[in-house]
Amino acid sequence: MADVIVERLTKSHDRTSFDCGVEELNDFLKTKARKHADQNVSVTWVAVERGENKILGFITATLGTISFDEAPPTVTKGLPKYPLPVVHIGRLATDFQFQGRGVASLLLRKIAEETIDISNRIGCLGMELVATNEQAYQYYLRRGFIVLSEKNLRLFMPVSVLKTVDHRAKRP
């Protein structure tokens, strides 16, 4: 049994054999993910067996914002009026051969931990994503994601909640 670990996508990973069943996601991994990381637009993390280069799944994150169509009334208790910072999960996909084994959860865990670290170092309210289909939507709801906007399946997880279940060893 080999541990599955999450690491940053590099050119040594095998991007060509990845197939999650969605052409657009496969294509993103093959042609854009590394370019976007090189350009510092977003970072793609991949799940691999330790020491192997076969990509089992990937997740792409960048910074996002939450803003309001209309400035909130005074109820906001001191929250600034400018757009509020969040970690945005742009893509999450698992190779169809490895679905149902916790790969997506492992990738989400990684970004959740990054979100906690970013909030401690720079400040951000949580992580946010758009579910691409009903199955994914239900998956996130079951894990406690909260609906930000029903009309486009946009979901949110407050970093304050993540911090209560952070199981990493305390860092110096």
Add this chain to the structure above:
Amino acid sequence: MQTTDVQARVDLRIPEGLKTEIEAAATIAGVSLTKFFTDAALEHAREVRRLHANTSLDNEERDAFMRLLANPPEASPELAKLMQTKVQL
């Protein structure tokens, strides 16, 4: 996105050469120019919206979001489990 039976008109002004090129492709694909345009634009529109990292909330969503930040829920057991995920193959 929900669609309704109510029809709306879209007028586009594009160079003739482009129109000819697109029409030729629509003919090859065996669909009308309208369907060809709509499918291509819709796919792109959905992609842009999905990837957009900036969320804008209407007033109702904004108020719910503010309530959430003020009173975050307890972490669900599923979330606690997710944060301990280990995978072996």
